[in-house]
Amino acid sequence: MKCDETDLRKPPKVANPGSGRSAQAVMRLRCQQCAVRIGSLCGALPNEVLQELSRVALRRRVRAGQLVSGGHQRAKVFAVIVSGVVKIVNAKPDGRQQIVGLQFPSDFVGAQSIGKAELSTEAATDLDLCWFSGPDFTALLRDNTVIQQALLARVVGDLDAAREWMFVLGRKSAQERVASLLLMVARRSAEAGLTGKLTMPLSRTEMADYLCLRLETVSRQIAQLQSRSIIATEGRRLFTVLDMEALVHASECSPE
Amino acid sequence: MKCDETDLRKPPKVANPGSGRSAQAVMRLRCQQCAVRIGSLCGALPNEVLQELSRVALRRRVRAGQLVSGGHQRAKVFAVIVSGVVKIVNAKPDGRQQIVGLQFPSDFVGAQSIGKAELSTEAATDLDLCWFSGPDFTALLRDNTVIQQALLARVVGDLDAAREWMFVLGRKSAQERVASLLLMVARRSAEAGLTGKLTMPLSRTEMADYLCLRLETVSRQIAQLQSRSIIATEGRRLFTVLDMEALVHASECSPE
DNA sequence: CGGCGTGTTGATCGGTTTCAAGGAAGGTGG
DNA sequence: CCACCTTCCTTGAAACCGATCAACACGCCG
Numbered sequence: 124m125k126c127d128e129t130d131l132r133k134p135p136k137v138a139n140p141g142s143g144r145s146a147q148a149v150m151r152l153r154c155q156q157c158a159v160r161i162g163s164l165c166g167a168l169p170n171e172v173l174q175e176l177s178r179v180a181l182r183r184r185v186r187a188g189q190l191v192s193g194g195h196q197r198a199k200v201f202a203v204i205v206s207g208v209v210k211i212v213n214a215k216p217d218g219r220q221q222i223v224g225l226q227f228p229s230d231f232v233g234a235q236s237i238g239k240a241e242l243s244t245e246a247a248t249d250l251d252l253c254w255f256s257g258p259d260f261t262a263l264l265r266d267n268t269v270i271q272q273a274l275l276a277r278v279v280g281d282l283d284a285a286r287e288w289m290f291v292l293g294r295k296s297a298q299e300r301v302a303s304l305l306l307m308v309a310r311r312s313a314e315a316g317l318t319g320k321l322t323m324p325l326s327r328t329e330m331a332d333y334l335c336l337r338l339e340t341v342s343r344q345i346a347q348l349q350s351r352s353i354i355a356t357e358g359r360r361l362f363t364v365l366d367m368e369a370l371v372h373a374s375e376c377s378p379e
Numbered sequence: 380m381k382c383d384e385t386d387l388r389k390p391p392k393v394a395n396p397g398s399g400r401s402a403q404a405v406m407r408l409r410c411q412q413c414a415v416r417i418g419s420l421c422g423a424l425p426n427e428v429l430q431e432l433s434r435v436a437l438r439r440r441v442r443a444g445q446l447v448s449g450g451h452q453r454a455k456v457f458a459v460i461v462s463g464v465v466k467i468v469n470a471k472p473d474g475r476q477q478i479v480g481l482q483f484p485s486d487f488v489g490a491q492s493i494g495k496a497e498l499s500t501e502a503a504t505d506l507d508l509c510w511f512s513g514p515d516f517t518a519l520l521r522d523n524t525v526i527q528q529a530l531l532a533r534v535v536g537d538l539d540a541a542r543e544w545m546f547v548l549g550r551k552s553a554q555e556r557v558a559s560l561l562l563m564v565a566r567r568s569a570e571a572g573l574t575g576k577l578t579m580p581l582s583r584t585e586m587a588d589y590l591c592l593r594l595e596t597v598s599r600q601i602a603q604l605q606s607r608s609i610i611a612t613e614g615r616r617l618f619t620v621l622d623m624e625a626l627v628h629a630s631e632c633s634p635e
Numbered sequence: 636c637g638g639c640g641t642g643t644t645g646a647t648c649g650g651t652t653t654c655a656a657g658g659a660a661g662g663t664g665g
Numbered sequence: 666c667c668a669c670c671t672t673c674c675t676t677g678a679a680a681c682c683g684a685t686c687a688a689c690a691c692g693c694c695g
Contacts, residue, residue, distance in 0.1 A: 213546055221549055223542040234535055242542065271527050278534050279490055285541040286479040286498065290469055293477055293548040293591030297651070327674060335549030337652055342675055359660085359674070377472075553683065583642060593684055598643055615642070615692095636695105643690070651682085658675070665668085 153177060157253070159229040162314075163203050167273050179259040185250040191232060193243025200244070201233035201260040207250035208324035210333070211235070212243050222333040224285065225324070227311045233260075234278045247324045292335050295375060300334040301344040302374035305354065309364055310379070323360045348373065409433055413509070415485040418570070419459050423529050435515040441506040447488060449499025456500070457489035457516040463506035464580035466589075467491070468499050478589040480541060481580070483567045489516075490534045503580045548591050551631060556590040557600040558630035561610065565620055566635070579616045604629065 154173045160166055165176060182205070185191060191209060192200035209232055211224035225247070226232055232252070235242045255263070264271055291303050305323075312321045323330070331338040348354045353370050355363045364370055371378055410429045416422055421432060438461070441447060447465060448456035465488055467480035481503070482488055488508070491498045511519070520527055547559050561579075568577045579586070587594040604610045609626050611619045620626055627634055 211542070213542060215546075219550060221546050223545050235539065242539070265524070268521070268524075268527075271524075271531070275527070275531050275534065278531065278538060282534060282538045282541060283491065283498070285538060285545065286467070286469060289479050289541065289545055289548055290471075290477050292545055294475060338674080339653085339676085340651060343651095346675080594642075595644085595685085596683060599683095602643075638695090639693085641691080641693105643688105645688080646686085648685075649682105650684095651680105653680070654678090656675105656677080658673105660673080661671085663668105663670080665666100 154180060157205070159203065159205050159253075161229075163229040164231050164270065164273050164277060165203065168267075168269055172267055172269065176263070179255060179263065181254040181256075183250075183252045183254045185246045185252060187246050187248050187250075189246050191244040191246055191250070191252075193235075193241075199233060199257045201255040201257065202231070202252040204228050204230050204232060205251040205253055208247040209244050209250065210247045210325070210329065212245055212332075214241050214243065216241070220332060221335065222325075222329060224281070224288070225307075225333070228315055231274070231277050234274070234281060247329065297334075297336055297340050298344050298347065298373060299375045300336065301330070301341060302348065302353075302370055303376055304330060304334060305348075305362060305364070306370055306374045306376055309367075309370075320357070320361050320363050323362055327359070410436060413461070415459065415461055415509075417485075419485040420487050420526065420529050420533060421459065424523075424525055428523055428525065432519070435511060435519065437510040437512075439508045439510045441502045441508060443502050443504050443506075445502050447500040447502055447506070447508075449491075449497075455489060455513045457511040457513065458487070458508040460484050460486050460488060461507040461509050464503040465506065466501050466503045466581070466585065468501055468588075470497050470499065472497070476588060477591065478581075478585060480537070480544070481563075481589070484571055487530070487533050490530070490537060503585065553590075553592055553596050554600050554603065554629060555631045556592065557586070557597060558604065558609075558626055559632055560586060560590060561604075561618060561620070562626055562630045562632055565623075565626075576613070576617050576619050579618055583615070 154160060154165055154177045155170070157163075157165070165173065168176065183202075185207075187207075191202070193212075204226055206228050209226040209230075210222045211226065212220055213223045214220040223242070226244075232244055235244070264274065291300055295303065305321075308323060309321050312318075325333060327338045327341055330336075331341045334341065336344075345354075345356065348370075349356060351369070351373075353364075353366050353373060355365055357363070410416060410421055410433045411426070413419075413421065421429065424432065439458075441463075447458070449468075460482055462484050465482040465486075466478045467482065468476055469479045470476040479498070482500075488500055491500070520530065547556055551559065561577075564579060565577050568574075581589065583594045583597055586592075587597045590597065592600075601610075601612065604626075605612060607625070607629075609620070609622050609629060611621055613619070
């Protein structure tokens with residue numbers, strides 16, 4: 124397996140929260156009626172802390188393909204995803220790159236060390252973020268043990284998810300990997316209340332980057348799942364799961 | 380790639396801290412003169428907190444192959460590794476298993492969720508642990524923001540390491556993987572002050588479980604690194620790095 | 636000694652990558 | 666509206682790498 128050199132891509136434009144605020148629809152957010160509060164960092168917080176949170180939380184929209192953090196900007200980013208999908212990208216200096224994680228609505232963005240790891244976070248789709256400035260979030264963390272504990276729990280959860288994904292990359296066949304990804308997106312969509320057709324947040328190239336396959340292989344496996352009548356596709360990003368049981372079987376994932 | 384069924388292994392015996400304490404050399408530990416204090420969780424703590432820590436810290440030895448936590452015992456484990464290597468094992472119900480992480484001296488054990496993930500931690504070598512009971516550690520965490528922050532930083536570090544390893548599993552050839560593992564052990568040994576010959580804490584089977592290769596492949600790659608005069612071996616677990624630069628090159632890791 | 640667990644070496648097979656070409660979708664300008 | 670482009674995706678054929686099956690070497694203990 125000689126490593127594939129994904130072309131050096133032009134670096135995505137940086138979405139800078141400091142400039143053009145009005146244009147970017149930055150505004151106060153009332154946390155109490157937030158769509159993703161349950162299940163997110165903020166879910167565990169009592170109302171008085173939530174009041175405090177409301178004061179420093181900003182709503183921000185980011186377009187698909189834009190950089191959320193990482194790259195050459197040093198400022199650390201802290202945000203809860205309200206809608207959309209974020210990909211965490213590990214880009215090697217030689218141009219090889221890999222998607223090492225996906226974050227869905229209610230997930231937290233900003234738990235990467237700013238150290239030597241070449242991680243950056245990019246918007247896979249258009250995003251709606253609940254955003255905290257570095258100093259604000261640090262202060263919040265310092266003053267509220269509850270938030271600290273919630274953050275720790277979330278990072279431990281991410282760690283578990285990463286280790287689960289290591290199993291996918293190390294031990295599963297191409298077919299099982301593609302099925303696992305479809306299943307994961309299906310389950311996260313279901314959590315968000317969406318049933319029926321599901322929208323794949325990634326392009327074929329991105330799917331390949333995430334599954335550590337070539338995009339040709341991804342394409343072939345999707346075709347095969349279709350020919351087995353396990354899924355159906357419309358266009359490039361719309362999928363329908365025809366036989367959930369068979370998909371679970373094909374993914375070798377636990378039935379949940 | 381049809382998945383390999385590693386034989387269902389007889390479950391390792393559980394090292395139970397609650398019984399036979401005297402036989403297991405559980406004793407009070409004076410943290411101030413601890414060999415791994417620098418670089419570990421406790422490194423950042425001021426002396427008065429350290430005093431408090433000393434009161435609840437227990438020293439415990441665990442033999443290679445024994446279970447440290449997980450499996451059927453529900454008690455959560457919190458410990459700093461003083462010497463030895465711990466492997467974090469993801470064992471599937473069907474018998475397939477994978478080593479998803481290694482923890483070295485000064486690393487922390489106990490940051491796995493107790494949730495659905497089938498993770499267990501086992502002693503890869505004989506261990507010397509600095510051990511905290513669940514209630515003690517929880518109380519410690521509740522009262523000391525410094526420890527909370529240190530723990531969070533450590534888990535974030537583990538997350539980064541896991542994501543780095545995902546790159547190894549997804550994108551590297553067998554040769555590069557074996558070289559990466561050797562380099563990792565070499566670097567961690569160097570950190571611990573050991574230079575010259577290095578002791579591989581894993582058997583060939585375990586190396587294969589960690590690298591997601593078959594043990595035959597691991598064996599062949601080691602043979603090839605030897606024939607290229609990059610490493611030399613004595614017996615099965617002793618390695619000498621003859622040409623560090625070539626090893627780094629073969630591993631495709633960053634030169635550090 | 637013979638049995639057993641572990642590690643090495645050899646030969647073959649199969650899945651994924653690789654290389655190469657063709658096709659569908661979306662945009663632009665005439 | 667259609668030719669033309671670019672981008673993204675699909676399909677085909679061949680090469681390659683690691684898995685698999687199989688035999689053997691080594692250390693260890695009874």
